[in-house]
Amino acid sequence: MFIALAFAVAVFFAMNIGASGAAASMGIAYGSGAVKWRKLALLISAAGVYLGASLGGGEVIKTIGSGLIPTNLMTIKITVIILFGATFTLFIANLLGTPLSTSEVTVGSVVGVGIAYHSLYLKNLFHIVTWWLVIPIVAFILAFSFGKIIIFLERRFLSLHDKQFQKWLICFIIVAGFLEAFSAGMNNAANAFGPLVGAGLLSVKEGMIVGGIFVALGAAFLGGKVIETNGKKITNLSLLQGITISSSSAALVIVASLYGIPVPMTQITTTGILGIGLSKTGRAIFKQHIIKKIMIVWLVSPMFSLVISYSLVKILLDKDLYTLFVLVSMLVAVTGTMHLMRVTKNEKFKTGEDRK
Numbered sequence: 001m002f003i004a005l006a007f008a009v010a011v012f013f014a015m016n017i018g019a020s021g022a023a024a025s026m027g028i029a030y031g032s033g034a035v036k037w038r039k040l041a042l043l044i045s046a047a048g049v050y051l052g053a054s055l056g057g058g059e060v061i062k063t064i065g066s067g068l069i070p071t072n073l074m075t076i077k078i079t080v081i082i083l084f085g086a087t088f089t090l091f092i093a094n095l096l097g098t099p100l101s102t103s104e105v106t107v108g109s110v111v112g113v114g115i116a117y118h119s120l121y122l123k124n125l126f127h128i129v130t131w132w133l134v135i136p137i138v139a140f141i142l143a144f145s146f147g148k149i150i151i152f153l154e155r156r157f158l159s160l161h162d163k164q165f166q167k168w169l170i171c172f173i174i175v176a177g178f179l180e181a182f183s184a185g186m187n188n189a190a191n192a193f194g195p196l197v198g199a200g201l202l203s204v205k206e207g208m209i210v211g212g213i214f215v216a217l218g219a220a221f222l223g224g225k226v227i228e229t230n231g232k233k234i235t236n237l238s239l240l241q242g243i244t245i246s247s248s249s250a251a252l253v254i255v256a257s258l259y260g261i262p263v264p265m266t267q268i269t270t271t272g273i274l275g276i277g278l279s280k281t282g283r284a285i286f287k288q289h290i291i292k293k294i295m296i297v298w299l300v301s302p303m304f305s306l307v308i309s310y311s312l313v314k315i316l317l318d319k320d321l322y323t324l325f326v327l328v329s330m331l332v333a334v335t336g337t338m339h340l341m342r343v344t345k346n347e348k349f350k351t352g353e354d355r356k
Contacts, residue, residue, distance in 0.1 A: 002076040006196060009080060011214050013087040014192035017102045018049060018218020020090060020226055020266060025049070025181035025219075025246075027227045027269070032242040034173040038224060044174065045181040045227075046220040052185025053212030058204045059260035060187055061211075064106060064194025067124050067260070069114040074198040077317060078113055082195045085109035085309035089301050101264030101298065104132070106191035108302030112309030116318075131261045135252050136271040139245075143272040146244040147279030154240070169239035176246035181219070183253035184265050189215045191262065245272040267298060 025048060026041040035041040065074065086109040090102055107128060114120030154160050189211030197207040249269045256263040307327075314323035 002080060006076055006080045009083040009087055010192045010196055013083050014211055014214035015218030015222055016090045017188050017192055018215040019222035020102055025184050026177040028242040028246050029173050029177035030227055032239055034170045034239060042220050042223050044178055046216040048178045048181025049185035049219050050212040050216035052182035053189030053215055054209045056186040056257060057189045057208045060190035060257055060262050061194045061197050061204050061207050063260040063262060064190045065198025068110045068121055070119055071198055073117055076199060079195045079199040081309050081312045082109045082113055085305040089305040101266050102188050102191045103262035103264055104302040105305040107262060108305040109309040112306040113313055116310045116313040128261055131256060131263055135263050136267045139249060139252060139268045140271040140275040142248045143245055143275030144279050147276040150240045173239050173242045176243050179250040180246045183250045185212055186257040187253050187263060187265055241276045245276060
């Protein structure tokens with residue numbers, strides 16, 4: 001029963017990964033107008049994701065399956081808990097249409113189990129988190145620098161706007177988007193089926209192929225909302241700018257995948273878009289509501305999946321009902337604090353109106 005449940009949750013998680021990963025691959029090609037039909041953009045993304053997962057996803061699968069906690073902890077029940085914690089967090093983000101790093105929620109869920117059993121490879125975790133911090137910054141700097149160069153070139157050489165040249169750029173950005181989808185498959189498919197490999201239910205090769213299939217299906221059928229967010233709602237991109245972001249993101253993620261590091265694919269792409277936006281419009285890009293929403297979700301989501309997996313281990317496996325009491329108390333405290341903040345804000349607003 002638990003084996004069937006583990007596979008069911010892994011499949012559901014993989015499809016949600018595909019939905020989220022769609023924004024991190026063909027979203028730019030779609031947003032820049034190179035691919036005009038959303039469904040076509042999602043299908044191209046699905047093809048790239050499958051090939052990336054089935055051909056090059058092995059190293060990251062090994063990291064997720066055995067690089068953070070000892071393999072003797074990866075029982076069937078623990079695998080279900082890890083997958084459920086990550087899946088639930090990602091599902092909520094997809095409902096909100098918010099790009100989210102599947103690597104962050106998966107690693108957070110695995111870490112939650114490690115904390116529950118006081119057994120965690122801290123050196124490996126520190127190494128992964130360092131990559132999380134560095135790679136998006138590198139993507140931002142590259143995008144900002146190339147963005148300034150592109151603005152100069154587009155103003156200096158008007159031939160870049162010729163229809164013939166634009167046709168070549170359309171081909172390049174579709175190829176760049178496909179490569180970005182390929183890199184997403186290499187890195188993200190491991191998040192769904194890595195725990196199953198760690199539990200000995202699948203071989204690494206089987207995890208790569210099966211993971212690729214279901215992540216691709218998720219990209220094709222569930223990625224609509226997220227591709228709209230990344231492609232349309234952050235900033236308008238020219239073809240040259242889109243090529244810059246997609247190609248640099250793909251290169252960074254492929255390098256990380258070869259070293260077996262699960263990295264925040266969506267963050268890399270989104271920070272690249274922000275870098276381009278900063279080069280075009282200045283700091284006004286950071287004032288957009290969608291940016292604040294994405295940043296908050298990035299900060300909260302790994303902690304959320306960590307708390308879920310830790311709590312499930314304590315409540316379901318260790319029968320520690322005190323943990324349930326703490327969780328309920330924390331939920332009441334957070335809800336009450338948020339309500340109090342809203343009430344205080346409304347009171348200040350009304351007081352300001354009265355003074356007028």
